[in-house]
Amino acid sequence: xxxxxxxxxxxxxxxxxxxxxxxxxxxxxxxxxxxxxxxxxxxxxxxxxxxxxxxxxxxxxxxxxxxxxxxxxxxxxxxxxxxxxxxxxxxxxxxxxxxxxxxxxxxxxxxxxxxxxxxxxxxxxxxxxxxxxxxxxxxx
Amino acid sequence: xxxxxxxxxxxxxxxxxxxxxxxxxxxxxxxxxxxxxxxxxxxxxxxxxxxxxxxxxxxxxxxxxxxxxxxxxxxxxxxxxxxxxxxxxxxxxxxxxxxxxxxxxxxxxxxxxxxxxxxxxxxxxxxxxxxxxxxxxxxxxxxxxxxxxxxxxxxxxxxxxxxxxxxxxxxxxxxxxxx
Numbered sequence: 001x002x003x004x005x006x007x008x009x010x011x012x013x014x015x016x017x018x019x020x021x022x023x024x025x026x027x028x029x030x031x032x033x034x035x036x037x038x039x040x041x042x043x044x045x046x047x048x049x050x051x052x053x054x055x056x057x058x059x060x061x062x063x064x065x066x067x068x069x070x071x072x073x074x075x076x077x078x079x080x081x082x083x084x085x086x087x088x089x090x091x092x093x094x095x096x097x098x099x100x101x102x103x104x105x106x107x108x109x110x111x112x113x114x115x116x117x118x119x120x121x122x123x124x125x126x127x128x129x130x131x132x133x134x135x136x137x138x139x140x
Numbered sequence: 141x142x143x144x145x146x147x148x149x150x151x152x153x154x155x156x157x158x159x160x161x162x163x164x165x166x167x168x169x170x171x172x173x174x175x176x177x178x179x180x181x182x183x184x185x186x187x188x189x190x191x192x193x194x195x196x197x198x199x200x201x202x203x204x205x206x207x208x209x210x211x212x213x214x215x216x217x218x219x220x221x222x223x224x225x226x227x228x229x230x231x232x233x234x235x236x237x238x239x240x241x242x243x244x245x246x247x248x249x250x251x252x253x254x255x256x257x258x259x260x261x262x263x264x265x266x267x268x269x270x271x272x273x274x275x276x277x278x279x280x281x282x283x284x285x286x287x288x289x290x291x292x293x294x295x296x297x298x299x300x301x302x303x304x305x306x307x308x309x310x311x312x313x314x315x316x317x318x319x
Contacts, residue, residue, distance in 0.1 A: 007297060011239055012248035016286060019255045023282035026275035052270050112273050114265065116217060121269045 051119045154204035157185035187296040192309040228260035229253040246297045251289030
């Protein structure tokens with residue numbers, strides 16, 4: 001232990017603190033942005049995109065049901081998504097790394113579940129109530 | 141160091157790094173909190189290469205490691221992630237090491253490497269996913285990166301101080317540097 005403290009130099013500590021602050025930078029920018037655009041009527045929508053193309057929007061605010069559906073990318077690439085009240089998660093996936101399943105349920109704006117092998121992204125966005133009509137057209 | 145010795149040493153380091161990264165891939169997921177986090181054990185070799193070889197040769201070690209580890213069980217997307225991470229972390233480690241041994245120890249170098257590796261990977265991930273909210277995951281990863289970076293710095297320091305040949309190569313390298 002004594003050896004360890006002898007080993008640490010001043011710049012080590014300065015660097016580590018700087019890097020911690022740097023890693024919170026995107027988080028800070030994001031909360032700042034959210035605070036700027038947060039309206040009263042905003043509702044949360046989970047947007048599911050496959051290969052950069054939006055395939056489905058699931059409204060989360062006020063949702064009281066449990067729904068399970070599959071996203072089929074190709075024959076052997078399938079992710080099962082579960083929407084439980086205001087949370088969404090990937091229940092199972094056929095991908096190699098399973099990072100998306102381990103991410104667990106998300107419910108706050110800006111949170112994402114990413115399945116890189118299948119190029120699936122689930123992102124929670126906060127929107128205002130107006131464009132509901134369009135959403136119905138997209139999801140049908 | 142003769143030219144042949146240098147070549148064999150580079151090859152040896154690269155081979156060790158490849159084996160370490162393959163072994164690490166076989167360990168099933170040590171951190172329950174952060175999916176996708178890794179120990180980054182192969183960083184030990186990068187640290188040792190930086191301290192015992194010239195910058196050009198250390199870069200060669202890193203390049204050989206990434207290419208071989210991909211060929212031995214990776215995909216083109218893992219190659220992009222680890223390539224971007226390794227490139228960024230190598231540049232960062234090299235820059236930090238330039239501060240000189242009186243100001244920075246191996247701990248600082250390896251922590252910088254670990255965190256910049258995460259930054260590089262997440263940047264590529266957010267580029268592929270086309271949403272930069274992926275970067276919000278950075279604090280979790282860098283927290284683990286700092287812990288494992290400190291541990292790896294200590295390990296690498298121990299190796300550099302106790303393996304006779306490494307000590308010798310390091311003193312040679314420092315001689316070259318000052319000359």
